[in-house]
Amino acid sequence: MAIITVDHLRKTYGTRVAVEDVSFSVKEGEVFGIVGRNGAGKTTTVECVAGLRTPTAGTVTVDADLKEQVGVQLQECSLPDKIRVGEALALYASFYSRPADWRALAAEAGLDLRAPFGKLSGGQRQRLSVALALVGSPRVAILDELTTGLDPRARRETWELIARIRERGVTILLVTHFMEEVERLCDRVAVISRGRVRAVDTPAGLVARAGGEQRLIFHTDDPVDGLRALPEVASVTVADRNGTEVTVTGTGDLLSAVAAVLPPSRTRGLRMERTSLDDAFLVLTAESLTGKEES
Numbered sequence: 458m459a460i461i462t463v464d465h466l467r468k469t470y471g472t473r474v475a476v477e478d479v480s481f482s483v484k485e486g487e488v489f490g491i492v493g494r495n496g497a498g499k500t501t502t503v504e505c506v507a508g509l510r511t512p513t514a515g516t517v518t519v520d521a522d523l524k525e526q527v528g529v530q531l532q533e534c535s536l537p538d539k540i541r542v543g544e545a546l547a548l549y550a551s552f553y554s555r556p557a558d559w560r561a562l563a564a565e566a567g568l569d570l571r572a573p574f575g576k577l578s579g580g581q582r583q584r585l586s587v588a589l590a591l592v593g594s595p596r597v598a599i600l601d602e603l604t605t606g607l608d609p610r611a612r613r614e615t616w617e618l619i620a621r622i623r624e625r626g627v628t629i630l631l632v633t634h635f636m637e638e639v640e641r642l643c644d645r646v647a648v649i650s651r652g653r654v655r656a657v658d659t660p661a662g663l664v665a666r667a668g669g670e671q672r673l674i675f676h677t678d679d680p681v682d683g684l685r686a687l688p689e690v691a692s693v694t695v696a697d698r699n700g701t702e703v704t705v706t707g708t709g710d711l712l713s714a715v716a717a718v719l720p721p722s723r724t725r726g727l728r729m730e731r732t733s734l735d736d737a738f739l740v741l742t743a744e745s746l747t748g749k750e751e752s
């Protein structure tokens with residue numbers, strides 16, 4: 458069942474169109490990603506979902522009490538330097554009628570309750586902002602670019618925290634730039650480019666939409682013309698100094714099809730490359746590469 462439904466959302470700031478005709482729905486318990494380049498309209502979209510901005514047109518329906526059941530972590534978490542982690546969590550908990558156990562949340566996020574905000578590392582600040590978004594025991598958590606600017610280790614720790622939140626059944630709307638984050642965390646994802654949704658799919662589905670092409674690369678001394686007739690094969694090229702390195706591109710069960718014509722004993726150094734989610738993102742947002750709006 459959908460807990461969030463965004464239907465033909467449009468948001469303009471003066472003459473600037475930030476979001477145009479965005480539609481998607483998020484099922485309860487899902488981790489739903491919103492990916493796009495800078496300025497694509499991601500933050501505007503989730504701020505409309507969170508009730509922080511009013512749509513210019515279209516509708517946003519959230520099947521939860523916005524104040525009590527939707528936790529929001531926006532891009533930069535800023536608190537007074539002297540406030541301690543425990544004080545911030547206790548303060549935020551006091552806003553809700555059924556707050557979570559904030560001491561347990563801090564422990565889960567690996568935070569020291571006595572540490573002042575000003576002394577926290579970037580990763581600790583991000584984990585605190587996630588804890589603050591969760592302190593009201595929300596059914597929906599909206600997390601905006603929570604690993605931007607973090608080093609790989611801090612990013613991984615934040616991912617582990619998100620994975621644990623998800624296990625509790627919290628629906629997560631996750632804005633991100635990182636395809637690796639999408640691959641690890643998201644059940645489905647909306648690709649937004651220049652204010653419009655280009656695709657909504659599972660990470661694997663996005664790869665398939667972008668062509669799902671595979672490349673088989675190997676060496677052989679045998680003739681390769683027979684491969685060209687295979688329905689799975691799109692192209693065969695022989696290209697290296699010795700004329701023995703063959704690259705076969707295609708779709709479907711390419712490996713088996715090639716092996717039926719050219720047995721594995723006749724090939725050497727075989728490796729396979731697939732379209733990655735990064736490639737898929739570039740294909741799906743290709744139009745914006747020539748656009749001027751995004752910085």
Ligand SMILES: Nc1ncnc2c1ncn2[C@@H]1O[C@H](COP(=O)(O)OP(=O)(O)OP(=O)(O)O)[C@@H](O)[C@H]1O
Pocket residue numbers: 470473474475476493494495496497498499500501502750
């Ligand atoms: N308050 C505002 N007033 C005017 N224009 C705005 C405002 N907020 C956003 N915009 C513009 O709307 C467009 C979409 O911005 P938005 O912040 O939603 O994108 P984003 O995908 O979240 O970008 P980023 O990844 O950089 O955070 C951009 O062109 C931005 O400059």
